[in-house]
Amino acid sequence: MSENQTKKTKSILQAPRGTRDFYPEQMARLQWLFQLWRQTSLRHGFEEYDGPSFEHLDLYTIKSGDEIVSQLFSFEDRGGRDLALRPELTPTLARMIAVKANALPRPIKWFSIPRSCRAERPQKGRLREFFQWNIDIVGSDEVLADAECIFVALDFLRQVGLGPVLIELRVNSRFIVSTLLIDAGIDAERHGQMFAIMDKYEKLSEAEFDKYACEQGVCDTELTAVKNILRVPDLSSLESLSRSEQSRAELAKMRELKQYLDDFGVGEYFVYKPAVVRGLAYYTGIVFEIFDRSAKMRAIAGGGRYDNLISMFGGPSMPAVGFGMGDVVLMDLLDELGKAPMIPSHQPPExxxxxxxxxxxxxxxxxxxxxxxxxxxxxxxxxxxxxxxxxxxxxxxxxxxxxxxxxxxxxxxxxxxxxxxxxxxxxxxxxxxxxxxxxxxx
RNA sequence: GUGAAAGUAGCUCAAGUGGUUAGAGCACCAGGUUGUGGUCCUGGGGGUUGAGGGUUCGAGUCCCUUCUUUCACCCCA
Incomplete structure (x- = not known):
């Protein structure tokens, strides 16, 4: 064996960066999680689906632009086709629904537990290969659909011992923020940039935030307006800010959402957080994230309404709402709280x-x-x-x-x-x- | 992708300013109580100190490269 080969044999003993080996002990935990995700989904009336683990590269660039390619594991097949390992399932879902849209009874309530890959630098709670529970309702623009999606997530979390004392649901509406920004004289074309700035609010100190906003070309009066929006503590305070008819209508939707969650018995998780805007461009309405209240970890789950996505993939115009919950942060959190169960990796004999x-x-x-x-x-x-x-x-x-x-x-x-x-x-x-x-x- | 810190047995950690053959607990395996249990006693396997190179009489310890992990950016689907 050459020296080079010896080196190679040693390096292949190590799993690739950001991936995990699932020995029976970990596999048992993973299956425990999958089973709960699956049972919860089915109990709430969702049907399971899945797609290919790789797709045409274009499927991802259409939605997110070319910058996304650097975050993807992409490759070319022998026929010269550009492909990529799926970084998420939503584009596949949009594609599958666009193809069969007219044949599917609505509302479409689907779930999946795909294994996905992203070529990012791994950190705690963020790996290069992971599993993500996906819940989506397509074909309904009613707030009830938003409430149903959120309720499945909370019902699951409650089951694994994560009650409202430990975690919270942070809700906002991109649409309402947009109308408020317009009221403040900020053009719609700059809203994407504003969302990105607002996303930083909770992470930075007041002075750092001002400096950052200024560097991004936000003038003083605009900054004051943005901060006014960010400081809104609850829905009733939001009312006094909402002057346009549109923003009042959207506020009514958020109130409706809160009411549904109260009725479902999970209202205690609800927190209005104006800084929650989500990174993705395609969200159109209500957006939400679930965090542990100590807030030392990444989001446990995140999602929202994306009413334009299906048509972007060539399907009919169909409203949709959904979320994703990854296995990594969730299991980290359960471990830290001592709430991860001990699951035997074999079936105990009778x-x-x-x-x-x-x-x-x-x-x-x-x-x-x-x-x-x-x-x-x-x-x-x-x-x-x-x-x-x-x-x-x-x-x-x-x-x-x-x-x-x-x-x-x-x-x-x-x-x-x-x-x-x-x-x-x-x-x-x-x-x-x-x-x-x-x-x-x- | 940029910057910073860390890496010693399967796990948790020891090993003055460089100095004999790198240790312990847990775990694992094997024995001991001759028809009844997670206890107890005894023993054992395990490590090229992440990997490669360099300095030195001598490197777990100092220097360089690389890999992995963690943290802060980028991004967060």
Whole structure:
């Protein structure tokens, strides 16, 4: 082996930057999460879908412009097509819906748990490969749809122990901010830039923010107007600022949203935050983010209304709202709060068969074989060892019942069944036990 | 992509200003109690100190390069 090859062999032992290996222990956690995401989605009436894990590069540049390419893992296939690993699922969703739009009953309530890749520099809570729970409702412009999306997220979070004391839902409306900016004499074409500046408000000190805004070409009167918007503490204060008919209508929508969330029983999570504008250009109305209240981490989830996206992909004009929740920040947070459950990476056996003597091993396999054939999780010690060791192994595997095969099994067809939790033990006839193992009461 | 800090066993951490063969706990494996358990006792495998090069009689320790992680930017779908 050449020196170069030795080097290569060593470097391939390391998983690529920003990726993770899922050993059984981590895989069990991941599956726990997926199952909860899936169950919650289905319970709320969403249907599961998925698309390809890579798409035409254009699919992503249409929406986000060419700058996005540097954040993508892109490549060319042998036919010269430009492709990219999916950095998110929303473009795929828009494409899938644009193709079949007229055939789908509305509202379309879909969910997915895609594995996605972004070529960014990894940090805490942000990797190059991750999973993201996506929830979308397409074809409804009613606030109820926004409320439903948010409710699924909160219902899930509540289930994993993240109540309103620990986390909050930050809500704003891009539309209303836009109308307020217009009232302040700031043209619509500069709103994108304003959103970007407003996004910094919570991260910077007052002086730093002023300086930053000034550098971005915001004049003093504009800065005052922007700050007035950013300082609005709640919806009722927003009312006094909203002068135009449009902004009043949008404010009414936000009130409606709050009412729906109250009705669903998750109103306590709601916080009005004027600085929440989201980075993406395509959001058109209500936007929201979910944060832990200590706010030391990135957003747990984020989303909003994007009424123009489907038509951008060549589909009919269809209103839509949705959010994404990544696995990384969520699991980090659960770990930090001690709320991540211990999930065994194997299925604990219902029955664990133990022999008193290696010569009885054939009977162990016979019983295990029969139980497994009947659909029970049954197991035995991997080595012929003293009974003490076998019991130890059974306990380690979290088995419920131990079945002891001894001389009496050979001579009288008797086995002993022991409840490993209570310690209770009883002798039974083998055939009778095997006929209906589920009727065992101990 | 730019800037900064860190990296010692699977995990958590030791190892004065460079100085014998890099240690401990947990975990893992094997023995011990001869028909009954996560306890206990004994032993064991494990590391080219992230990798590569340099300075030196001598490098875990100092210098350079690189990889990974973390933090701040960029961006955040």
């Amino acid at each position: 029955f664990f068969v133990i022999d008193a003597d290696p010569s009885l091993f054939g009977m162990v396999l016979k019983i295990v074989g029969c139980l497994r054939g009947k659909g029970f999780a049954a197991d035995y010690a991997p080595k012929r060892q003293a009974m003490g060791k076998q019991f130890k192994y059974a306990t380690g595997r979290l088995a419920k019942f131990a079945i002891i095969v001894g001389d009496e099994t050979r001579t009288q067809n008797l086995i002993s069944v022991k409840n490993l939790q209570s310690g209770e033990q009883r002798q039974l006839n083998v055939e009778e036990f095997l006929k209906s193992p589920e009727q065992l009461s101990l």
